[in-house]
Amino acid sequence: MRKVALAVMLPLLIGASEAADAPAFTVKACTGARLGPALEPVKRLFADHAETRAVLIVADGCPALKAYAPGYSDYNRFISWSMAKSVTAILVGELVADGRLQLDAPAPIAEWHGVGDPRAAITLRQLLNMSSGLQHIEVGNPIEASDTNQTLFVADTEAMAAAAIGHRLEARPGSRFNYSSLTSIILAEIITRTLTDSRDPRTRAQIYTAFARERLFRPAGVRNAVLEYDGAGTQIGGSLMHMTLDDWGRIGGLLLDGRGADGAQVIAPEWLAFMKTPSPTNAQYGGHIWLNRPGIGRAALFFGKGPASAVGMNGHLGQLVIASPDSGQGRGVVIVRLGNTPNMRNPAMMQTLGDVTAAFDRGRR
Template identity: 60%
Template structure:
C-alpha cells in the first residue's frame, strides 16, 4: 500500500527524494540526513533491515548521548518496583532537607518528568553558558551530581517542564545511594554496574553496554552509555512490553506505563522517555506519519530508538547530524514507520 500523499511528500522532501522500497532504511542515508552511521529496523524482534555507513560495523559501540536517560529511568523503575524508592515521595537527598529548603518538596516523579523546578540552562548561548556543558566537560567532572544538586529552585516543583541532563544525573545518584552507602567511587561504580547488569542488560540480552562514571563514581546517566547497534535494538525491543528475549519480565508493566504516561507539564515527555504526541495543542508530533502511540529514547546529534508497540516495530538511527537539521531525521523516521504500517 502506498503512503498517504501528504506523508509521502514530507518524507521525500526530508530524504532528498531517495526513498527505495527495496531498502526501507535508505532514506536515512540521504544527504539531507547528515552523518547517519548505523540503522536498524525490527518487527516482532526480527531484523527487517540493518545498514551501516562505510567504516562502521557490528564491532562499533555507539554513544547514547541522552538516550542514556531512558536507561536511567528503567533502573529507577526497578528500585520503585522493589519498594526501595517511592515515586511521589520527596527525592531522598539529605542536602535538600535542611530547615526551610524549598527543594525538600521535589519528588522523584518530578525529577523523572523534568518538572523539578530547579534552575537550569541545557543549551546556552554562548555554548559555555550551558550548565550541562560546564558540568560534563569543564568544572563539574569530579562530582557532577553535587553540582546538579546545588542548583536553587527557579519555579515551584511540578509547575514547569524544563529539559535537564543534570536532572538525570541526580536520578543516577539516587540509584547509587539506594544501592550502597559507600562514598568510595570504585565501590559506588561497581554497585551501579552490577545492578544495571543484573536488572537490565543481562535479562534484555544486552552484552556490549559500557557506562561512564564521574570522579565520584556517579554514572553519567543523562549522557554517556555506549552500545552496539544490535543492543540498541534490543533496548527498543524491551521497551515494547518490558520483556526480554526469553520472555522474562524485565520492566514491570506498571513501570512501563509510568514511563510512557505524559508529564503534567508536557504533552510529549513521560518519565525519561519521549512521546510522539504534541507538546501542546496545535504543535506537531516529533515523528510525522508515525502514530501517537510511538515513543522513543533520543539523544544529541540524532540518536534515536523509536518504538511502535502495537506493531511491535523498532527503528534505530545512530549518527551525527546538526541540531538544526534533526527535523529531517524525524521526518524520515516517521516516513519509514508509516511505510511499515501501510504495507
C-alpha cells in the first residue's frame, strides 16, 4: 500500500495505522461517526486502484475528509478531462436563463443553416443530450484514429470547433446516443458566438473566461480554475479545464441544489433539473452529466449502490465528481476522486466509489 498523506481541517484522529506505509486519516469533527463507514472504501481507493492522487468528501456542507497521495497538495490543479463537459453545460444554462439561447430551438450554428442542410434541425437540447446525430467517433480503432484525438492533439488544434461543426449527419437528430467530446466543443463555440462577434482568438478567450468567472466560478467560490483554448480562441469545453481538489468539490456542491457554499443560487433550479433528467436516447445520461441509472452499455456510475438521484462528472483516467443530494443528513454528499487509472480498471474503482457513497445512506445506522 502506498503511503498517503491525509490533511483535513480539525485534528480529530480516527484510526492512524500502525504501519509506516499506511494512510493516516484525520477528519473534521462536524461529521462525527457518520464518516466512519466511508473510511474503509476510501482507503481502498488508494490501495487497490492505480494512482489515486486525491480524494475529497464534503458531507452536508462540511469538508469532512481530504486525502492526497505523495507529491500532490492544495497547490496542484488537476485536469478535468471529460468532467469539463458538465461545466460547459452549466455555462450554456446561464445563457438560457438570460434568454440568449433556447433549449429547443435549432442550434445557432450558421454553417448548418444552408439550403437543404439537414443539420439545421439539431437543437441545443440534442447537443446537450449527446443525440445530435453528427458522425463523431469518440474512441477509434486504432485510438489515434478517433475524431477526438485528431481534433484535440493532431490535425485540428488551431480550429477545433470548425472541425467538429464540419462533420456530417449520420442519424436523425434526437434518435441515437453518441457520446462525443466534439459535441461539447460545439457547445463551447455556441457560448462564445453568443457572447461576442469577434474573430480574434485572444478576445474570444478573454470574453469567455470573464463570463465563466462572473457567472459560475466567482459565485461558486472557485478560486483557481484554468481554462484551455484552441488556436481560434474556443474553449476546449469537452476536455481541458484545471482546478484544485477543493474547487472541484465546489463545482460538485452546485450539482446538489444549484447553490454555492453561501446559499446563493448559482444554477437555476429548472436548468439543474434539466441536466439531471434522463436523455430520451440513454437513461444514464442527462444534460451533459452522468446519472446513477441503468442505460446503454456499461454503467458510467455505480447503479445499485447509493441513491438513484446521484449524478457524476466522469472524466478520462478516473476523474470523478459525485454529487448525491439524497445522501447524508441534510444537504447531501459530494465525493471527488482524481487520479490516473487506466479505463479497464475504472469499473472496479467505480464500485468502490459506490461503497463510499452508500456509506452515507440516510437509512444506514
